[in-house]
Amino acid sequence: MQPIDIGIVAIVLGMAVAAYRILIGPSSADRGAGADVVFYGFVGLIALLGFRLGTDLVVDIVLVCALVGFLSALSVARLISGGKR
Amino acid sequence: MTYLLWVLRTLRFPFYFGFEVVKTTFVVLYDALTRGSSSTPAFVEVPTRCRTDFETTMLANMISLTPGTVTVAVGEDSPVTLWVHSLYVDDRASFRADIHTMEDHLLAVTRPRAGVPSRPTTAESTERGER
Amino acid sequence: MLLLTSILVLAVTVLSIPLVERVLGRNTGWFAAAVLAALTALIAAQAPQVLGSGEALTYSVPWMPQIGVEFHLRMDALGWMFTLLVTGVGALIMAYSTRYFPPGRRLGFYLLMTLFAFAMTGLVLADDVVLLYVFWELTTITSFYLIGLSGPGASRPAIRTFLITALGGLALLGAVVLLVVRTGTTQLSTILADQSWTQDTSFTALVAFLVVGAVFTKSAQFPFHYWLPDAMAASTPVSAYLHAAAMVKAGIYLAMRFTPAFGEVLVWNTALIAFGLITAVVGAVFALQQHDLKRLAAYSTVSQLGFLIAVIGIGTPEALVAAAAHTVAHALFKSALFMVVGLVDHEAGTRDLRDLGGLARRMPVTAGIATLASLSMAGIPPLLGFVSKEYLFAGLLGAPGGPWAGVLAGAVAVGAAAFTFAYSFRFVHSAFFGEPRGKRRAEQEDVHEAPVAFWGPASLSALGGLVLGLAVPVLDPLVNGVSQDTTGTAAEAHLLLWHGFNPELAMSALAIGLGALLVWRTASGDSYAGRALLPVDGPSVFERIHSALISTGRRVGDLTRTDTVAFHLGTPVVVVLVLATAVLWLGIDIPAPAGQTSRPLDWLLVGLMGVAVLGAVLTRSRLAALALIGVAGFTTALWLFFLGAFDVALTQLLVEVLTVVVAVLVLRRLPRRFHPVTRKRSALTAVIAIAAGSVAGVAAFALTGRRELSSAASYFLDNAPEDTGGTNVVNTILVDYRAFDTLGELVVLGVAGLIIIAVLRSTDLLPVHQARKPSVPVTNPVFEAVPNTVLMRTVAKYLLPILVVWSLYLLVRGHNEPGGGFIGGLVGGSAFALTYLAASSDAAARIRLAYPTIIGSGVLVALGTGLLGFLEGSFLLPLHAEIPLPGGEYFHFTTALIFDVGVYLVVVGVLLAALNELGLESGDGTDRAAPPPSPPGTSGGGNADETAPSSEGSGATAAGVDTTTTGGAR
Amino acid sequence: MTLAVTIAIMVAGGVYLMLQRGMVRIVLGLLLVGHAVNLLIMSAGGVFRRDQPLLGINPPDWAADPLPQAFVLTAIVIAFSIVIYMLTLAASGSDDDTEDVS
Amino acid sequence: MTPLEIASLACMIAGSLVFLAGAFGLLRLRDFYARLSGVTIAGGLAPALVFLGLFLDYPTLENAWKIALALLIQLATAAIGGNAMARAGYLAGTGTSSATLFDDLEKVGREPSTEGSENDPGEDGKA
């Protein structure tokens, strides 16, 4: 174990909590919010992995994540509003 | 001179906003992680001084990025009106004032020459402020 | 050579029929008759060699040497006799047919009749068991069609006949296969001469049993006899030829042919004698019962075939002599009688004995023919039928199994012969003599004799019986030859009309006497006819079995007759589980792991995956399930990061995001919640699922990670940079080493885009589901699309260039660092997704690019790169070039990069297709009409599954129009 | 071991979803099983080596087997293609139910 | 460990903990609009700290602009995502906490709603 693993555990735990929010809802919007949080956790985790694995390749990946992750958030929002723009 | 001030304002801006975010983050987290809740939520109509899409977007995003507040809707008029959901609303006027403070900081950056215009104070909004 | 000539002549005749028939119409019969008559003469001329010297004619040419099958032909006395019957009687029937049918085209009939003659000739000449079987089935097939030619009413009888004879044919096939495998040859004469297999009693009995099956069905032996009367639905020439003279004799031929092998096999003797005699009696009894002349003739044939089978079953040389003689006799009289039936039917307009009578005055010649043939059939001297029946009796008296057996067989035969006499009398008397009867009495006044061309062939056949009866010794060489061929001993029989007082004569007399008594007691059968003797009849038994089989089949089909996808998916899963259990049960030795495959942090991912999967399983909300599966997908991507697969992880991530983007386009058209299932089903599913998961886990644990790095992997890690100029080994595998996989993959992706477009152009999309319509009035500022999307549009404006630049950067650098065409394409595609999502209206969102063209171009670019490889010798071989850069450095260029551009284009094209085809609502590009504000109770409280039909229809139309303005296929 | 457990969880969940009603759930189940098989392919390379096979950065000594990675990349794209098509099927026709109409 | 590494580690762990706290906010706050604050925390401050930590771990110029860009994009998209989610939730009629004082949007156009906070009738009728 390394100190950074505390952070990794924290983020994974946070993702699990958010997943639980997705499960319990109660509204579609809540689920959507939960999904957003999971994704942010994912981005954070990749950054932490960069530290853990000792590679700055993750920087590019983080950038890509930031760019595209938002698409899923917008899509889910679009679903919640029934396709209403 | 104006330009130099603008540069300084611009440099100060991230720190201002960062501090706002950190502050509100802790306020909300305290609320969330302790028993019970002190929140007094409301959807507030906030008239702004934003003229360009960029300004509108920046302001709305700053509101959204600040924990405790989120922009729900954007109005059509220019300057635009925002509808903001906030967890801690005492009354309309004070909440709008908070937002306008944030707006001041923003416009100070986006309008290097014109500077920050005065806050809109309409009779209607005052009226609404009374609960 | 003669054999080949005969076969070829017949084959050519068949092939020429379509031309000849075009010219001659129904008179094609003359042509066919001429050919057959010439062949008859030709074959008859071989008598000196075949019968005289006893040397068979042979011919052979290889056919299917791989399974030892040769085109062997052989003509011994037996073959000679049957060939003559086929061609001779065939000639007569063909001639007869020219007048039987009204003027007009008869292509089908003559084609099939000549084909039948060909098949039958081949059957009796074949000296290869496989060839024999081929011709055997060919006779069945032609028979089927010939019956069916008679119109809709004949279709069931034809099918019944076909199936029952084909069943026998398959028994023959079984016998053939057994013999071929056992003896290692397909040559019939060799097999029959081979003594080795006949020593194995049970094997011989099995083969004999199968041959008996073939014989009985083909020659209409009890209990398969019923097909023959059933087949009388056929036209009379067909019946005369196939169902009297030729095809039914195939069974007789086969039985005689196999006598050398089975003559001493008990099961053979017993079956043939017992069933033959039963058939003789049953046939005769039923014949007397008939009102229909044709059915009478048919049952008579059944009966006579029974006699023949029984006597062949005796297996002695004498018996075989009798069989040979009676075969000839029967062919002559029965074909004549059938032709008479046709004459009567034709001229008098009916075949019903109740409506006939007294025809002799109107049709004296026909009456004469009928009388002559019937006398032969009844066994009255001096006709051939008398002689042959005498020999039949003599043969039967020699039945094996003790003296009582012979007596019993003789007694039964006499009984059958008595009935034979009776129905023969009935045939002639009721039709031609006495007064006209029945409904058609009046019309019979107009009846007159048929033209000579019509009755000529019949008369020849009938006279044949008389001539051969009088000159019966002529047949001596033939019958002795047959006896030699079938039993190995020449009987040295001398056929005589009169050979003194002997038991056979007494039996004949007794039979005639009893027959006369029967005629008298039953008013020549009238009082006895039409009564049901058995509670069941053949056709209805057949149909009952047939429909039982069909309903069994229906039940078998019902096992899988469901559109429930879970059933079709569950079956393979369960099969996998069963087999996996078997493997686990047997157990396999597994080596120790080759390294430390687990690390502590991994458990975090296990836990996260557990949460996501459990949630996805438990939830009934579609959105939750999608999101949680997305979480599982991200966790998978994290796993890939943990495992050092950065390219893959990035791809997984992008795919996950885009899957979500596409999925929500779909989800909004569906109810919020999943369809409910019963608790019981969930429990069962859970059991299957847990078992499947365990199996997968065990397989992953036991069968992976237990070997060192593979040699291929070492090769890639050691050589990729030199081989390809790239340091991202995964990417070099994708675009260099295994570019073919990638080409396939990109074709798959491109096709997915095309079929999404194609399917949606042939089908309507569902409308947006009621439950998902906004519940906010249009007057609310939240509802306004344009101002509310300003935020995303502004952000998108800045993001888009970054996305595009970044995607190209990823594309170019892929060979050395994580990236490549696919990842680049996905990022580039995201730009379009963003454009779509951020637009304030569908019109603004529509991307007016011809995405099928983009997809196709991508495939072409990748393929083109592949083809360039041929310049250096192989498809998809990347070419390399060092391009000098201004700074004195070199850029290592490889066509793999162009290949990646193809990949990029396809990915972008497909994403465009999905977004445009699935994402846009209506063709005019405007926002959907604002939905009415729905009270909270209905918007969410209603049945999630229910979609009002009207709204569905309108929505579907709106979505359907979309196809007119999207894409570039037009 | 950890990867095997993950695969077990995913397959169990995937099979459960796959045997439910409604096209969307089935698609999600198949998607999950597909991910699991991708991990199985990774596992087949031997996950005791976990360095990225990027020779510009890492020496090949402890680099993971690159071949399964290439396989998984291909498999992901193929699965994605089919999934978006299946989703299209779910959204067309009369509804996404996959049971017999009673 | 170098001070830079320690700083990096501290930032990352702090960011992770903030993320976890935000996630708990998502779990514990009492209505959807409140929970969005949790999302904001997880998507704003938390990634900012983590990204900063990442930069401190690999402090090169290339990484500087890449991470700065990533952070800007992250913040902008998180904000837009939050806004989109809030608006979508509002459009879908997601209920508000009973403590909600007033709704100016409603005054402008929304009809009175009887929806309770935790009982969202817009969701899943047949529960």
Add this chain to the structure above:
Amino acid sequence: MNPALLPLFVGVPLAVAGLMAVFTPPMRARSTLMMVPSGLGLAASSFLLWQTRDGQIFAHNVGLWPDGISIPFVADTFTALMLWTTSLLVLVTSAFAAAVHDDRSPFFPSLVLVLYAGVSGALLTGDIFNLFVFIEVMLLPSYGLLAMMGAFGRLRAGRIYVTVNLLTSTIFLAGVALVYGTAGTVHMGELAGAASESPMVAVGMGVVILALSIKAAVVPVHGWLARTYPRASPAVTALFSGLHTKVAIYAIYRLYALVFDGDSTYLWIGVVAFSATMLIGVLGAVGEDTTRSILVFHMISQIGYILFGVALFTEIGLMAGIFYLVHHMIVKASLFLSTGAIEHTYGTGALNELGGIAQRQPLLGLIFMGAALSLAGLPPFSGFVAKLSLVIGAVDAQQWTAAVIMIVVSIITLMSMLKIWGGVFWGKDPARETEHEDAGATSDPDGSTTVTTTRVRPMVLVPGLILTATTLCIGLGAQVLLALSTEAAQGLLDTSGYIEAVLG
């Protein structure tokens, strides 16, 4: 022949498919263009067949990478035979599709060509992962073709088809993973004999073969086929029937021979499963009431026969199986085309809604019945030789029960073929009846004439005629195909030639 050209069997159809997606040619040119690749393929595979007839094997490392690293494309007699049959079927079916205007559907030509490319690739490849990829290349267009063209219920069928196939592909891929996990290679040359040496590899390869068996619709995993094929358009069913399950069968033959060395330990599994397949399939067929559903169940039954050859794994068994495979592809497609022509013309395939067609169009009856009799194994058609040699193979291997089942099944096959014959070609002609009713009820002459003059157009008949003629020719000149099948069987029995060709 230069083996480097083998990938063109994939490349040429893909190129034309791509071109036709980019530039949409006019209708007439489309039909022609669609047939060009399969026409070329037919010629090329004929040449290849000629070259490989004596057992020569062509192999090429695509991209010229070293042995064991590169994906090999290999053609022996078996491959060439399958390529030839595939090309013929694609050509003929395309002609049929053009005649019934199926090719006017969006992207139809491109999809058919990709399908063709996928099949060719799957036949030629010597790498099991690449096999997976090409099976997907074959399947993807099929998913679309099934769901976009056909009658009522095609979407439901499309769902079953795509999900089952995806599941199966996933299982296949899992098998590939296990093979790589245990054997460390996916190269078929390097895998030779691996499963007979190591039970671990045998399990992995077993999973692959199981997946292929599901794709081949072996009982008890046959239900999906029976539910989906009858709902596609006739041309599509014909195409699928000839190609899809057959690629799976080909792969089973190849892999069992190569990787298992025809290990007889597993013989009994095949004997049981394939006997059940023969029987269940034929019983299902006899219970159905529309032409295509009957034919589809038959397909299942016949798959049992074909796979029996590999279960026997004797020279005669394999030879018979391969012969049967080729015969079946041709005959089944012919049957689907002739009944499809009827369905296309009369708008139904229900036995009780049709009748009397033999009288109206005897040629059509001939086309159908020739193929039907061939299917039932009657001489002089190819089906007879196929069944005969297979039964000989079974008896030779002392598989008595199976031999009996084969024979019993053929009579039930005949029975169901006669069910179609009696229902569609003979019997009352409902159209004629309608005509009389019309004549009595109304005085509109056009209405009745239209009904009676409904005939299958000649262009629609030709494809089926070609195939029925082919089955007759194969039956009469059986030695040619028997020789090729024997050569192919020997290649499977002795895989050293194959191994040498791919590994140098």
